Amino acid sequence: MTVPINAMIIVIQCTDRVGLVATISSLLAKHQLNIISMHEHVDNDARLFFMRVDVEGTIDAFTLKNELGKVLPDGASIKTNPVALKKIIVLVTKEYHCLADILVRNYFGTLGAQVQCVIGNHNTLQDICKRFDIPFHLAEAGSDKNAFEQDVKSLIAQYDFDYLVLAKFMRILSPGFVGSFPMQIINIHHSFLPAFAGANPYRQAHERGVKLIGATAHYVTNELDEGPIIAQQIIPANHSLTVKDMVKAGKEIETAVLAKALKLVFDDRVFVYKNKTVVLE
Amino acid sequence: MTVPINAMIIVIQCTDRVGLVATISSLLAKHQLNIISMHEHVDNDARLFFMRVDVEGTIDAFTLKNELGKVLPDGASIKTNPVALKKIIVLVTKEYHCLADILVRNYFGTLGAQVQCVIGNHNTLQDICKRFDIPFHLAEAGSDKNAFEQDVKSLIAQYDFDYLVLAKFMRILSPGFVGSFPMQIINIHHSFLPAFAGANPYRQAHERGVKLIGATAHYVTNELDEGPIIAQQIIPANHSLTVKDMVKAGKEIETAVLAKALKLVFDDRVFVYKNKTVVLE
Amino acid sequence: MTVPINAMIIVIQCTDRVGLVATISSLLAKHQLNIISMHEHVDNDARLFFMRVDVEGTIDAFTLKNELGKVLPDGASIKTNPVALKKIIVLVTKEYHCLADILVRNYFGTLGAQVQCVIGNHNTLQDICKRFDIPFHLAEAGSDKNAFEQDVKSLIAQYDFDYLVLAKFMRILSPGFVGSFPMQIINIHHSFLPAFAGANPYRQAHERGVKLIGATAHYVTNELDEGPIIAQQIIPANHSLTVKDMVKAGKEIETAVLAKALKLVFDDRVFVYKNKTVVLE
Amino acid sequence: MTVPINAMIIVIQCTDRVGLVATISSLLAKHQLNIISMHEHVDNDARLFFMRVDVEGTIDAFTLKNELGKVLPDGASIKTNPVALKKIIVLVTKEYHCLADILVRNYFGTLGAQVQCVIGNHNTLQDICKRFDIPFHLAEAGSDKNAFEQDVKSLIAQYDFDYLVLAKFMRILSPGFVGSFPMQIINIHHSFLPAFAGANPYRQAHERGVKLIGATAHYVTNELDEGPIIAQQIIPANHSLTVKDMVKAGKEIETAVLAKALKLVFDDRVFVYKNKTVVLE
Known part of the structure; x- marks a missing residue:
């Protein structure tokens, strides 16, 4: 009872x-x-x-x-x-924008979740975590994917968590890893999927000459960038943007889309079926 | 029964x-x-x-x-x-964009209503109505407001209708007239109300140097441009737009916003209370 | 001189x-x-x-x-x-929204071009053309693609024109045909390309569960839906939309995006190189 | 030389x-x-x-x-x-979102300016400043406006700065103060000005039943919320939002609009004349 x-x-x-x-x-x-x-x-x-x-x-x-x-x-x-806070672990590489947004909201109590720890495959973002008193763990990102994922698994095993958030985590996780956390891993991809899945979406977007660039938050499944979409949005683009400009402009929308998706998930508004979502707002 | x-x-x-x-x-x-x-x-x-x-x-x-x-x-x-078509009468002055959009949707059966007739205080738009076999009536827009409104009243008395749509009708209707058709008159105003109510909103917007211009569809009440808002939207603007450019760009959004508002109203989705609306989409 | x-x-x-x-x-x-x-x-x-x-x-x-x-x-x-009006020929199938928008702007002198004639592979849109006094030609859309395109070619040979506008023309033109009019054919595709190229983009979008749907106006080349993009835009979507709802909502944006692209092209603002465009607004 | x-x-x-x-x-x-x-x-x-x-x-x-x-x-x-970094001083009250965004960008070197110090009329945001090693000064916000502004003036006199950024600073500055820093004070106002100037814009917006809410970044002049607009943007709203919901949703756009405006100003893209701006992007 x-x-x-x-x-x-x-x-x-x-x-x-x-x-x-x-x-x-x-x-x-x-x-x-x-x-x-x-x-x-x-x-x-x-x-x-x-x-x-x-x-x-x-x-x-x-x-x-x-x-x-x-x-x-x-x-x-x-x-x-x-009505309670979810618990999350954040995985990052080097880019700060999504992580910093999560840490700030966490610190001010507006995230709708508690960040348990941050795991990076580089130590670039260690200092910002320290400033917010959030444990940062460096996972040895050697060439051996299996060893790396074992490392991550033992790190996260130390914490209680509801979701793993990939906040610009630039490594592809193996089917074995993903399979262990079904609909618990949330990723932000820097394109309006299904356009420009995979590596270097802004370079792809620049070459194709699109007039808008976007970001997509989705659950991670074993099909790369093919998991159920939670939220996505775009901003206008044009010929004057270099790839580097697109990367810079894109960060703003990546941050916003991931924040929105997390809010929806933490608020129990997202249902998954048939590889897509129902979002009851 | x-x-x-x-x-x-x-x-x-x-x-x-x-x-x-x-x-x-x-x-x-x-x-x-x-x-x-x-x-x-x-x-x-x-x-x-x-x-x-x-x-x-x-x-x-x-x-x-x-x-x-x-x-x-x-x-x-x-x-x-x-689930049936509403009946409407459209009032216009000289600008074609909202009326033409309504006539086209009416003709192709996608308006969600039937246009009974069009009443203009100028005959500029008579020909386009004729091309779509819609009766056009010229109301004598003399300096006598009372006579003018009597004229309109006798014209609309000939038809069965649910709503009067002011599709860029540039005359202010008297309290007496408006009071006869509570929450039955729908207007499109060329600004994001409550900003720039009244005359020449684009000139006002240009002078204020706003970075967005908008349009608002609302029910008409006896407070000018103060009735319950049904739909509104904006487009970006900047210093490079003259008043004339704003007028031109604004037409696109006026057309879209009125079309959206009418669809909502005709679909029984709009409730009014406390001078505002609940729109159940 | x-x-x-x-x-x-x-x-x-x-x-x-x-x-x-x-x-x-x-x-x-x-x-x-x-x-x-x-x-x-x-x-x-x-x-x-x-x-x-x-x-x-x-x-x-x-x-x-x-x-x-x-x-x-x-x-x-x-x-x-x-500073003069361009001349265009419009190709259509059965959907009215883009054509009607073009005809209305043409009639009121705001298109930036003159519609010379409309060619359809169905006669669904013959009447609306007649109402605007624009010649409509039915091209026999038999199973023989070559014969069909010959038919179109002889029809357009009767007119002087700068651009062929595919306003929801649902047949794929052959490389031979396209090659005859380089960067003169403009198409509206009902997705935010490069996502959902080819047939039934809204069905594809529905199945993928995207949170936005879009439209793209582009020059036609011999790679299907791969030509230089002129303009594109999106609207939000969600789980509550059926494929049919998406089709309906999409029409609004298809109309707007094609209108915008045509305005840019007719105004000599679009440059093409490396299969993309520079748009100097 | x-x-x-x-x-x-x-x-x-x-x-x-x-x-x-x-x-x-x-x-x-x-x-x-x-x-x-x-x-x-x-x-x-x-x-x-x-x-x-x-x-x-x-x-x-x-x-x-x-x-x-x-x-x-x-x-x-x-x-x-x-091409060099500007220097800024940030004034705040209790709300964290705009300040935290500025501090994060400052820390990661993407702000386009260096934050010299933060001045608050409450000490709520002292800790976040400390975490980023940015000096925080509490200005005694007593009932004596003159004494308060003298306090602020002596604080800022200790620093070299190009701009004062009001990042949700909820006190109105006197003409004397504003006049000392012409076109050097930038404010974020939580409405799409000129709608809902002054106090409690979200309450005003809720009462008026608008279908969009916005934010405006502008230079501060002696006419309250009437200074030259640098950037503004809106998000959709509807009947389901309470005032509190609007406040929450608005924070996201306030943060984004101020960030955008600051980037434009720091990048020397904003010109002022006739109480409006030319923004050369």
Whole structure:
């Protein structure tokens, strides 16, 4: 039995059928839970129902989850999360912009998560972490990928965490590693995917002469840059930008898109199915 | 008694209380109505509940409205609209862009409404109406405002209509006229209101040196350019634009914003209260 | 010898060297030409210089071009265009939105070009052309591509034109056809290229779960959807949009992007090199 | 005499006349200066010419300025700035977002300026400054405005600086103070000015029911929120946002707009006249 709490995010994903909203909202009303916000989505092709409800009122999470399980279709995924901070580990290489943004929000309590530690395959960003009293670990990025990932794995094993955030982490993780953390690894890629996947997207963008450049935050899967997209955005570009200018301009949007995606994830708004996301804002 | 129909938009605005979603969705489920989409909003300060539900299933609108009335709070506004085209009258002066966009969508059946006629205080746009077989009436825009409005009133009295659309109609309507059609008159204003209300907004914008210019679609009330805002958007501007350039660039966004606002209104997505709108998309 | 004119667009593309701006502006000053606007760009990697100058003053275009040729690097491309309307032929299939926008602007004299005729491989859009007194020709779109293109070629041979505009023309033109009109064919593609080239971009976008959809106007080359990009833009998308919704929402942006690209091209602002464009706005 | 330098930004503002571009570019060519980029603007109504040139080559700034002065119209404002970091002092109250962004960019050397110190009328942000080794001074914000401003003045007198940046500094400075630093004080205001000037812009925006909220960076003059606008931008808003939500969402755009404006100013791209700006990007 869990302790009753006063605020809860209820997250449901199940087969669709007529009357689900009535079923759920009646159950919540029965418990005198006040609905602060309720968002639902139905994928008619896939016959799937998604719902996020933000409630206030006194109930214990276990009881509620149990009761919902009895009235919802078999196989329903039900989460009754307390409104609480997630825990994250951030992986970086040399670029500072996404990490610094995360550290600042973490420090001022607006990230929606707690940064447990930062792991880098270079020590460039060690000092900024130190300034914010966040542990920084250097993972030996030798030529042996397996050894490197073992190193990372033992580092993260020391912490409790909900998500691994790749904040401009420029190494490709192996299928074995990724497979250990399904839908727990979030990456920021510096293009509007699916355009310019892989290495050097700004160089690719410059050569193609596109009139906009973008950034995409997505869950990491074993298909490079092919995981479910959480958020993406673009800024205008033109002929006057060199590759270097694009890199510089892109950093602004990479920072903003990753920040937005993390906020959505930490706020329990993102559902994954069929390699894409439903984001209930 | 009305004939049962297969598709309906249910629009509800009432005092908020716990359990409204459950109440409504249970009633719909009882009638085997399939919810295609359901959007709700609660204004906690005003303690108001807003809902738009798009349902499929066989029911007559009168019965449903009646049953909803019994279970909803006293004073609830309930509409059970068949999915059908609205009827509109368009008022214009000389600028073509908004009118032409409306006429084209009307002609190709994508406006979400039927244009009954166009009334102009100049005959500049008579020919384009004729090309689309839409009646055009010239209202004598003499110096006598009262006579002019009487003229318009007798013209529109010949038609059945839901909304009057001011598509760059450059005369200010009197309180008496506006009061006759509450929340039925929609205007496009060429600025991001509340900035630059009144005459010559682009000249005002140019003088102020703003870095963006905009357009706002709103319901007309007796406070000039102060009615509830339905949609607004901006485009970047800079020092290189003359007033004339701003006028030209602005036309694109005026057209787009009015088109968007009309789509929302015709689709029963816009609620009005406290001189602002709730738009359930 | 040509007749002196009062307004001219000078367009120069040549090898870069120190002092080009001085050379050109001195020559213009010598002829008492008033520079209304002057834009230049240097691609340092390619060592190329691009310039567009808008001048007022009395001079004949031939003399000026000749004099510029003497002082500019060998092989310079120099155009001294009178400020005049371009001539275009529009190719369409069944979708109306881009064509209607072009016809409306053409009718009101704001297109920056004159529509000579419209050619369709279906007759769906014949009536709207007729309403605007624009000749419409049906090209027999049989299974024989060669015969079809011969048909189109004989139709366009009857007209004088600067550009062929593919306004949602849903057939792929052969290399032979495209090769006959280098950098004269402009297409609107319904995705933010290079993402989702080829058929059914909205279906591809829906399956990939992108959070934005876009449109791209580009010159047609023999690589499908790989020609130099003139303009592109995006709108936000999310899980709630079906493929059909995306198609509908996309039409708005397709119309806007093609309109913008045409304006840039007709205004002599677009330079092509290395399969990309320099757009001097 | 100054030491010759290799890179320089030349900034010119003067009365317009035919041939200015030729005059300037010829002079630069004579000195074998390579033009990296050249931007000019003419305000035809005001008959003013603005130019920013980025050159490479060996010349001393004094000589060049002197020679330009001889060939340009009387009264021309000419600056020949080395490509160097500006110096700034940041004034804050309690909100961290703009300051943290400035401190991070300063720390990583991408701000385009050096933060000399931070002055707060509360000590909330003292710790973050300390973490970045930036001096923080608390100015006693008593009820006596004059005493407060004297305090600030003696603090800033200790430093060399080019600009005072009000990074969410929530006190209105007196005409006397502002007059001491003409076009040297830059403020970020949390609305799309001229809408919602003064206090509580988000509350004003919420009450008016606008569909977009914005931020504006501007030079401070003695008319509250009426100074020349440097940069502004908006994000979409709707009925679902409370005032508190708007405040939160607005912080993101305030940070971005101030960052952009500072970059433009530090890069010598902003000219002021007639209470507005020319921004040569």
